[in-house]
Amino acid sequence: MAAPSPVNAVEKVLAVLEALAEHRRLTDLARTTGLPKSTVHRILQTMVDRGFAAFDEDNGYSPGPRMVGLSGRTIGEFGASLGAEPVLRRLQERFSATVHMAVLTGDEAVYVRKLEGNKPYRMVSRVGMAIPLHCTGIGKALLAGMPEEEVAALVQRTGLPRRTPRTLTTLDALLADLKATRERGWARDMEENEEGIVCAGAAIRDHSGRMSAAISVSQLRSDPTAIDLSVLGPELAAAAVEVSTGLGTSSR
Incomplete structure (x- = not known):
């Protein structure tokens, strides 16, 4: 009706x-x-x-990107009520690294929140910036929540552009990585999107249980104070569950 x-x-x-x-x-x-x-x-x-x-x-x-960008500029004000902002700040303080939150829009993700790390270097990312799914921690966390046939259809539409020598550029390699992501509970970007940058990502479920957003922590691989992803990843996954709970998710 x-x-x-x-x-x-x-x-x-x-x-x-x-x-x-x-x-x-x-x-x-x-x-x-x-x-x-x-x-x-x-x-x-x-x-x-x-x-x-x-x-x-x-x-x-x-x-579109302007709609997502507007949400990004306001999410900081409303993040606390959604349960996201305190969690993001705690991650930034815990790891002294750059923390992102992005939402899925079409065949890519768009950053809606960025907390810069307490480091002498800065990431080139910005709120409103679109990122590919196949080679980023956030993107692969989101892809891991999709059926394989949906991932294959997306790859057919977008291809798997090589961003660095480490980018996964075949569907079989990507699907294997997503299987490992599901088993771990969090995704890895090992210099696949930007050379020198490593990242862990974990998906967030909305009130319907759909993986519609994700968070990540990014560091320079050469940073002597960087936290190993094997330590960082599980904590990030737990933080994503906490944000999901704040959004009223119906399932994990």
Whole structure:
């Protein structure tokens, strides 16, 4: 059953924006909002033009980089109430390393929070920056929560671009790594995205149990004070469970 049709222009845009969080196809968006397809399409085209939505033929519509970037600039204010911010700060203080939180959007992840480490070096990452899934700690943590056929479909769409000599560039190698990630409970990036940078990542489940976000801790491999990933990883995984609990996850 369609929702009651919004009355004014602002309500129509907000209805489409809210529906875009769960639906990707024009038909589903129109049914959910109770608006004519032509109206929804017109709103979506404007959102795509302005970067608040993205579109491709295979996946339909999804939140765009500007929408995700805006959430990143405000998540620090609301993180404490969500249970994320205190956990992220504790990780940063515990390991003196750079901590990230990112959300899954389409076929990539986008940073929504960054806490710089207490180190003489700085990471080039920034809030609102999109990162690949196949070669990052955050990305592989998210991929590990997907069925293998979904991972294969994603790889067919995006390929496995080589970022460094250590990047996994075959589907078999990636699937083997994701199997190990599931067994460990956390993902590793061993200089696969940036040379010299190692990272551990762990996925966060939202209120529905879906892995929709992830957190990571990044360090220079050559840093003599860096914490070994075998020590860091399990603590990061426990922190991800804590954040998931704060988000009201229904399963682990």
